[in-house]
Amino acid sequence: xxxxxxxxxxxxxxxxxxxxxxxxxxxxxxxxxxxxxxxxxxxxxxxxxxxxxxxxxxxxxxxxxxxxxxxxxxxxxxxxxxxxxxxxxxxxxxxxxxxxxxxxxxxxxxxxxxxxxxxxxxxxxxxxxxxxxxxxxxxxxxxxxxxxxxxxxxxxxxxxxxxxxxxxxxxxxxxxxxxxxxxxxxxxxxxxxxxxxxxxxxxxxxxxxxxxxxxxxxxxxxxxxxxxxxxxxxxxxxxxxxxxxxxxxxxxxxxxxxxxxxxxxxxxxxxxxxxxxxxxxxxxxxxxxxxxxxxxxxxxxxxxxxxxxxxxxxxxxxxxxxxxxxxxxxxxxxxxxxxxxxxxxxxxxxxxxxxxxxxxxxxxxxxxxxxxxxxxxxxxxxxxxxxxxxxxxxxxxxxxxxxxxxxxxxxxxxxxxxxxxxxxxxxxxxxxxxxxxxxxxxxxxxxxxxxxxxxxxxxxxxxxxxxxxxxxxxxxxxxxxxxxxxxxxxxxxxxxxxxxxxxxxxxxxxxxxxxxxxxxxxxxxxxxxxxxxxxxxxxxxxxxxxxxxxxxxxxxxxxxxxxxxxxxxxxx
Ligand code: C2E
Ligand code: MG
Numbered sequence: 001x002x003x004x005x006x007x008x009x010x011x012x013x014x015x016x017x018x019x020x021x022x023x024x025x026x027x028x029x030x031x032x033x034x035x036x037x038x039x040x041x042x043x044x045x046x047x048x049x050x051x052x053x054x055x056x057x058x059x060x061x062x063x064x065x066x067x068x069x070x071x072x073x074x075x076x077x078x079x080x081x082x083x084x085x086x087x088x089x090x091x092x093x094x095x096x097x098x099x100x101x102x103x104x105x106x107x108x109x110x111x112x113x114x115x116x117x118x119x120x121x122x123x124x125x126x127x128x129x130x131x132x133x134x135x136x137x138x139x140x141x142x143x144x145x146x147x148x149x150x151x152x153x154x155x156x157x158x159x160x161x162x163x164x165x166x167x168x169x170x171x172x173x174x175x176x177x178x179x180x181x182x183x184x185x186x187x188x189x190x191x192x193x194x195x196x197x198x199x200x201x202x203x204x205x206x207x208x209x210x211x212x213x214x215x216x217x218x219x220x221x222x223x224x225x226x227x228x229x230x231x232x233x234x235x236x237x238x239x240x241x242x243x244x245x246x247x248x249x250x251x252x253x254x255x256x257x258x259x260x261x262x263x264x265x266x267x268x269x270x271x272x273x274x275x276x277x278x279x280x281x282x283x284x285x286x287x288x289x290x291x292x293x294x295x296x297x298x299x300x301x302x303x304x305x306x307x308x309x310x311x312x313x314x315x316x317x318x319x320x321x322x323x324x325x326x327x328x329x330x331x332x333x334x335x336x337x338x339x340x341x342x343x344x345x346x347x348x349x350x351x352x353x354x355x356x357x358x359x360x361x362x363x364x365x366x367x368x369x370x371x372x373x374x375x376x377x378x379x380x381x382x383x384x385x386x387x388x389x390x391x392x393x394x395x396x397x398x399x400x401x402x403x404x405x406x407x408x409x410x411x412x413x414x415x416x417x418x419x420x421x422x423x424x425x426x427x428x429x430x431x432x433x434x435x436x437x438x439x440x441x442x443x444x445x446x447x448x449x450x451x452x453x454x455x456x457x458x459x460x461x462x463x464x465x466x467x468x469x470x471x472x473x474x475x476x477x478x479x480x481x482x483x484x485x486x487x488x489x490x491x492x493x494x495x496x497x498x499x500x501x502x503x504x505x506x507x508x509x510x511x512x513x514x515x516x517x518x519x520x521x522x523x524x525x526x527x528x529x530x531x532x533x534x535x536x537x538x539x540x541x542x543x544x545x546x547x548x549x550x551x552x553x554x555x556x557x558x559x560x561x562x563x564x565x566x567x568x569x570x571x572x
Contacts, residue, residue, distance in 0.1 A: 029062070029109075030123040033082075038062070047105075047128055049098030067094035067102055074107070082111055082119045089124060092133075104133040146227040148198055149205035157226035157234055158286065164222075164238050165286035168279045176246035178235040179275040179293035180208070180253060183305040185231035188268060199263040200270065201231065207256045208233055211249060221245065234290065243278050243310060250274045250308035258306065271306035273297055281316045288320075295319040325375055326382045328364065333391050337363050340395045341562035344571050345415065345533060348547050348554045353571050355413030356403075357449065357555060358396035359562045360388070376419070385419045386428075392416060393435055397446070399565045401439045409572055415447040415477060420454030423465040433472055443473040447498065451479045455494060463494060470495035477533070482521060492528070498553075499525045503536020506556070509545045522551045 018028065018041075027044025031037070038059050042052045048065070055061045066074055070093035081089040089109040094102035109124020144156035152160070164175045182204065189197035205227060212223040212235065222238035235253070240246055257272040275297030277289045295318070296311040303309065311319070332338060342356040362370040379385040393416050400414040422428055436443055448469070455462045455478075466476060475497035483502045501521050508514025518534070525532035534546050537556030546554060560571060 182231040273300035274308035343562040
């Protein structure tokens, strides 16, 4: 009697389950383990595009269609559950449908066990989760890929790099990172338009992938091509045996990138500069490899572009050093480690001091006193320069205000070096004028020293901001004049008041060639209504030569080295 009730209850519960499953659109299966008989519901077969009679009720109809990559996981999950190690079976897998494509399924099941807890039957359901999987894949694609080229983005690249770097640390396993930057891409963008630029990036991305395509040795090594942004691409190569493997790939990339591109019927030429870093040099964190490759890429650019450079130990140390300096630069103002020293600018005719140039120093807690050449470019590239400029300006103006209290010193000027980066700050003009007001100093008393390279590199913003500042009566000195690469005609577009003759010319003024060069610069300044100031005067002979050329102003160790603020009043 109770058996009958149980059977009835069981039948009803099975019916309920079948109804629920049909409502949920799931397929059902039931597998008798001892006889290996298996039953698939009509719906189960429909999900794969088959009529009931088209697919035999054999295990192979299921497992034989599961994607080979997913089968081992499915079998392992099944085994675990049958052994009683999991409360139920659950597994996501791809299965081949009649049309020859794979659909994603979620399988769920539970075993029925005998008194000894041995499973003799397992039954479960299959839910189609293709849509959800695709949606997730789309999300992942968007989050981890560059929308223009479809390549992995920086995030995914760093993820892969981290994985590879960890493997490289554990095993006898070397990896390489290639940093690729297109040469003259900005020019393509500017002269041919952004659409053309985009098309070039897509094509370059495709070519880079071509360099690491399956079938190649590289594919055996394992690789990832990514776009970090702009015209910067990276390639991660795993399992290299030595640097030569990485170099081979770099040469191949150089070759394919320089093949002419045909975009919209137009031929575009470009080249790449590549930096190579390998784990053979040793590294602490994965990002160190990327940084080393980046540093090597910069060297490739410097050495003339369209080439690769390998990060060697020396470069690695150098990059590391820069990194440490950059780290220490954070908070350098709050820790009060910066100082300003002042070098007099003198009228060459009578050697009277007419002003000063403010030059920064860093009292580094462990490295001692650092000169600007050791940290200014690092501060610039890490975007830390602007507060430093403003701080220096503040100190220099305070110094000037103090000096000017002496009535014989009312006309003194103060030169402060600014970086091209400073022009990028919308408030720069406002910051400067309010600093001047705070000290009641007339704008004409300060001069901003800017290098030719800084102007050219920031041509647009530099022109605008310099124009605004000149409108406020602030004057500009072109620093390092003659050492740059731009045409002088180009520089005439900027409001420049003073030309500073670089000390490399002053150093050779007592030779005929050098004399002629300086003479030309002094004349040019005079003709253009600018003032000339010669830098780096170290000897009397140099001073005499400059006097003969009627160069009005100069600075140099002959008059004074840069001195701390307390010591300069004595020079007046
Ligand atoms: P600069 O503006 O051309 O400054 C002149 C450099 O020549 C200074 O080096 C100065 O100490 C050095 N010098 C002066 N007289 C002589 C001489 O007779 N012989 C020789 N051999 N050298 C002489 P310093 O102070 O190391 O500055 C280097 C550069 O760093 C400066 O070149 C300037 O471009 C930059 N700089 C200095 N202070 C700042 C700053 O506050 N902000 C920014 N952005 N750059 C700065
Ligand atoms: Mg200067």
